[in-house]
Amino acid sequence: MKQSEARERINILRKEITEHNNKYYILNQPEISDFEFDILMNELDTLEKKFPQFISEDSPTRKVGSDLTREFSQVIHTYPMLSLGNTYSEEELTEFDTRIRKTISEPIEYVCELKFDGASISITYRNGALFKAVTRGDGNRGDDVTLNVRTIKSIPQKIKSEGLPDEFVIRGEILMPRPVFCRLNEERLKAYLSPFANPRNAAAGTLKILDPKIVASRSLDCMIYFLLSEELLFDNHFDNLKKAKEWGFQVAESIRLCKSINEVFQFITHWESERKNLPYETDGVVIKVNSLHQQQELGFTAKSPRWAIAYKYKAEEATTRLLSVAFQVGRTGAVTPVANLEPVLLSGSTVRRATLHNADQIALLDLHLNDMVFVEKGGEIIPKIVGVDQSYRNENSSKIEFITVCPECGTTLVKNEGEANHFCPNYLHCPPQIKGRIEHFIGRRAMDIDGLGEETIDLLFNKKLIVDISDIYDLKLEQLVNLDRFGEKSASNILKSIKRSVEVPYSRVLFALGIRHVGETVAKTLSARFRTIEDLINADMEQLTSVNEIGPKIASSIISYFTDKDNLEIIKRLKSAGLRFSDEEGLVKTGNALDGKTIVISGTFLKYSRDEYKEIIERNGGRNASSVSGNTSFILAGDNMGESKKEKAGELGIPLWSEADFLKEIGEE
Ligand code: IVH
Numbered sequence: 001m002k003q004s005e006a007r008e009r010i011n012i013l014r015k016e017i018t019e020h021n022n023k024y025y026i027l028n029q030p031e032i033s034d035f036e037f038d039i040l041m042n043e044l045d046t047l048e049k050k051f052p053q054f055i056s057e058d059s060p061t062r063k064v065g066s067d068l069t070r071e072f073s074q075v076i077h078t079y080p081m082l083s084l085g086n087t088y089s090e091e092e093l094t095e096f097d098t099r100i101r102k103t104i105s106e107p108i109e110y111v112c113e114l115k116f117d118g119a120s121i122s123i124t125y126r127n128g129a130l131f132k133a134v135t136r137g138d139g140n141r142g143d144d145v146t147l148n149v150r151t152i153k154s155i156p157q158k159i160k161s162e163g164l165p166d167e168f169v170i171r172g173e174i175l176m177p178r179p180v181f182c183r184l185n186e187e188r189l190k191a192y193l194s195p196f197a198n199p200r201n202a203a204a205g206t207l208k209i210l211d212p213k214i215v216a217s218r219s220l221d222c223m224i225y226f227l228l229s230e231e232l233l234f235d236n237h238f239d240n241l242k243k244a245k246e247w248g249f250q251v252a253e254s255i256r257l258c259k260s261i262n263e264v265f266q267f268i269t270h271w272e273s274e275r276k277n278l279p280y281e282t283d284g285v286v287i288k289v290n291s292l293h294q295q296q297e298l299g300f301t302a303k304s305p306r307w308a309i310a311y312k313y314k315a316e317e318a319t320t321r322l323l324s325v326a327f328q329v330g331r332t333g334a335v336t337p338v339a340n341l342e343p344v345l346l347s348g349s350t351v352r353r354a355t356l357h358n359a360d361q362i363a364l365l366d367l368h369l370n371d372m373v374f375v376e377k378g379g380e381i382i383p384k385i386v387g388v389d390q391s392y393r394n395e396n397s398s399k400i401e402f403i404t405v406c407p408e409c410g411t412t413l414v415k416n417e418g419e420a421n422h423f424c425p426n427y428l429h430c431p432p433q434i435k436g437r438i439e440h441f442i443g444r445r446a447m448d449i450d451g452l453g454e455e456t457i458d459l460l461f462n463k464k465l466i467v468d469i470s471d472i473y474d475l476k477l478e479q480l481v482n483l484d485r486f487g488e489k490s491a492s493n494i495l496k497s498i499k500r501s502v503e504v505p506y507s508r509v510l511f512a513l514g515i516r517h518v519g520e521t522v523a524k525t526l527s528a529r530f531r532t533i534e535d536l537i538n539a540d541m542e543q544l545t546s547v548n549e550i551g552p553k554i555a556s557s558i559i560s561y562f563t564d565k566d567n568l569e570i571i572k573r574l575k576s577a578g579l580r581f582s583d584e585e586g587l588v589k590t591g592n593a594l595d596g597k598t599i600v601i602s603g604t605f606l607k608y609s610r611d612e613y614k615e616i617i618e619r620n621g622g623r624n625a626s627s628v629s630g631n632t633s634f635i636l637a638g639d640n641m642g643e644s645k646k647e648k649a650g651e652l653g654i655p656l657w658s659e660a661d662f663l664k665e666i667g668e669e
Contacts, residue, residue, distance in 0.1 A: 337355075
């Protein structure tokens with residue numbers, strides 16, 4: 001390769017890798033598998049070694065991918081947080097061992113640990129108490145997520161133990177157990193939110209939520225793998241971890257001390273299949289030199305220790321034939337292409353279908369009918385097609401084209417700028433969208449109507465007995481009995497259940513409407529802030545986005561829902577059926593300490609969440625405002641208060657009240 005070509009390729013790779021890092025660490029929405037990412041990184045590394053004139057401190061080969069975000073304050077790591085060199089090959093692992101033996105003449109012990117796939121965390125303890133928890137960030141500085149980490153049960157808040165160092169840093173991986181992940185995704189799907197691709201993204205995303213209460217509800221867990229202190233008790237990693245376990249930290253049972261590289265290979269082979277029985281995702285094995293003074297002798301490269309390496313398991317892959325491509329329309333109208341495949345065995349199960357994501361993906365793969373394709377199953381991600389074996393391509397086979405009209409209702413599909421999916425815009429009349437909304441509406445966590453399964457809904461819909469959710473309340477006994485599916489008894493039970501559902505509280509009714517991006521939590525937040533449906537219908541962008549957790553995406557979805565006159569008609573009918581569309585009795589005044597005061601809340605708090613404070617303000621006669629103005633009586637200022645609000649308050653001379661001041665004022669110490 002010529003110099004100029006190398007420079008160009010290096011620039012392209014750096015740009016691509018930086019973009020993928022951003023998708024992985026900031027957006028928690030990776031687009032390529034770890035394996036594909038590592039291939040790009042490897043290519044860049046090789047080129048930089050061959051053309052050292054292009055080496056730059058800015059290159060992703062020299063920096064760790066950063067998870068820093070604007071919402072949290074940043075903390076400098078006492079000990080930088082490095083990354084690990086990794087490999088997929090046994091030979092390279094043997095080379096790692098050989099390299100170490102060249103530097104160290106004494107016998108070497110390795111500690112083998114599973115490589116947990118979550119988000120790394122660094123927690124500082126002072127005098128036995130949890131002091132600060134910080135994400136990896138860019139390796140030198142990380143985001144302060146202490147309040148969120150305090151909600152994790154397997155991380156002790158206080159430690160009592162003799163000989164505990166006055167200060168130490170403990171590091172580990174924040175994880176979401178698979179069952180919790182599955183439940184969370186089910187809820188997200190029901191709420192029309194896009195599901196997390198895998199438990200890692202869910203864990204990393206949860207760690208960066210601004211409300212610790214929501215974090216607490218997500219049952220995160222933490223596996224500890226590293227202890228750092230000026231006053232360590234042992235001169236080796238293994239004993240230090242055992243000590244950490246005695247202090248109450250969770251250290252994996254699987255950790256093992258190995259006397260030779262052969263034992264390391266045995267560990268790797270054993271866990272390759274066994275790891276699938278664990279409740280956590282793992283993507284490899286970390287091999288560490290046990291002795292701390294040997295570690296010191298080996299030292300570090302720019303971004304990783306020389307005394308440790310990660311051996312990564314490859315996602316399993318199979319080759320099979322593409323039989324056809326089907327296009328599915330989901331409840332939100334999103335169209336997903338799905339590949340029908342010749343059945344093939346892949347990591348223990350038969351794969352018949354694989355997702356093709358969207359039109360871009362089909363174009364990228366240059367997919368033709370009857371192609372031999374590579375299918376991969378990695379983590380929780382549904383099998384996907386990662387490539388085409390061109391050597392089997394039949395010249396006459398036709399190229400797969402994305403459809404232009406909805407396969408369910410014939411409406412021309414649309415694709416919004418910046419979104420990957422095509423959508424069927426026929427929200428009101430496209431059958432899978434209507435049926436999806438009805439199923440959502442009667443769901444257990446929504447209106448909780450028993451006895452109407454998917455098939456019954458199909459039937460009622462096909463017979464035009466239910467055309468939208470409000471028709472449910474007009475169903476008659478004869479209509480149900482005439483369906484031949486029900487006896488009189490079960491039909492009347494359904495009607496009873498429908499009747500009972502009018503008692504469901506306002507926040508659940510809001511959730512049941514199936515407004516895009518309005519899940520259970522958002523519905524609760526909305527119902528607390530806008531106590532009647534009229535208040536919500538009349539709310540504008542500014543009022544909506546001033547509510548914590550409501551961003552412009554959710555706000556514009558709400559506005560567009562209530563702008564549609566068919567939706568307003570449905571609400572009118574539901575209202576006359578007796579459903580609850582207000583929660584005014586929910587606001588009971590508990591005091592008048594804040595009568596006539598206009599208050600702006602800013603920052604994060606310890607005792608209550610921001611939304612709870614908003615409610616407390618109303619209960620005590622105060623009024624919430626979103627921006628600081630001459631009318632503001634005071635600002636309830638928590639940690640990390642926004643800079644612009646602080647400045648404005650200073651200019652206008654508006655007092656800042658601490659959480660404690662505020663609680664005192666309303667008579668709560
Ligand atoms: S040791 C200097 N041990 O993998 C040593 N890391 O690619 C630092 N990880 O950022 C890490 N399981 O988030 C270590 N048993 C384990 C691990 C582990 C998962 C993660 C960690 C780290 C990344 C490195």
